[in-house]
Amino acid sequence: MESQRTSVYGNNTNVDFTQSTDDDPLIDGPLVSQDAFESVIKREFQKLPTHWAVSVLSFLHVVYVALCIAIAVFCWISDEHTPECTAALQGFDSKTVVLLGKVALWVMVFIYDRFVQHHHGAVRRRGYLDFYRLTRGVKNLPLLIHSAGNALVLTVIAPSALLDARVKKLSLYLLLSIICLELLLSLICLLRYTVHVVKFNSKKPHPDVTEQERSLGCSSEAHTETGFRDGSSLEDVVEKQADLIDYLKQHNSVLSRRILTVTGQQIRA
Incomplete structure (x- = not known):
């Protein structure tokens, strides 16, 4: 009886897992290419009309x-x-x-x-x-x-x-x-x-965070200026960190919506 119950629970678990996987398009859907996001990000730049x-x-x-x-x-x-x-x-x-x-x-x-x-x-x-x-x-x-x-x-x-x-x-x-x-x-x-x-x-230019990531990828000696160093103003460092955190929050929310949109378009295609 215990072995039958275990097999039943195991089968139910597999069925539930399979159903949750099939219902989630982000898991079984095609991967979004890097070029697709880079092309969208490049179109983000807006000239300053002042x-x-x-x-x-x-x-x-x-x-x-x-x-x-x-x-x-x-x-x-x-x-x-x-x-x-x-x-x-x-x-x-x-x-x-x-x-x-x-x-x-x-x-x-x-x-x-x-x-x-x-x-x-x-x-x-x-x-x-x-x-x-x-x-x-x-x-x-x-x-x-x-x-x-x-x-x-x-x-x-x-x-x-x-x-x-x-x-x-x-x-x-x-x-x-x-x-x-x-x-x-x-x-x-x-x-x-x-x-x-x-x-x-x-x-x-790209946003400062993107430029810093590219410089870090191109050179191992590159570093960001968000930390406190000798000769730097603590108030400026704190202000810059706060701005970066605020920007990254907004960027992550926008990027999440784009992932859902692009993935849905590729699934329908």
């Missing part, structure tokens, strides 16, 4: 500075074109027009900053952590420069009567100097940022 925003912002900034200089020359420095200036500005004071334009330009810079932050957050989530850190400082500089410029403009406009009493039209010259200096610094930062973005888009 360089055109840099061009638009730079153009608007140059136009604003050119208008400020034109208004200063024809409306402030010289009194010969006062009627023409009044007609062109539709009764608005020239200084008011310049200040309103400065506010509008700062709003454009703020919108640009939010746009860039959004796309760089997406780049960070896709695993390009080194590029994110490389451009983290330079991408924030235009908003800081314009904010500092607004503070300096207010500092000059508030005591303009006292400044002009000591030196004729001193406030005007200081205002133009601030606006031109702001343009120069902003263009330098935007140009530097554009170079980084163009290089990134042209190189089309």
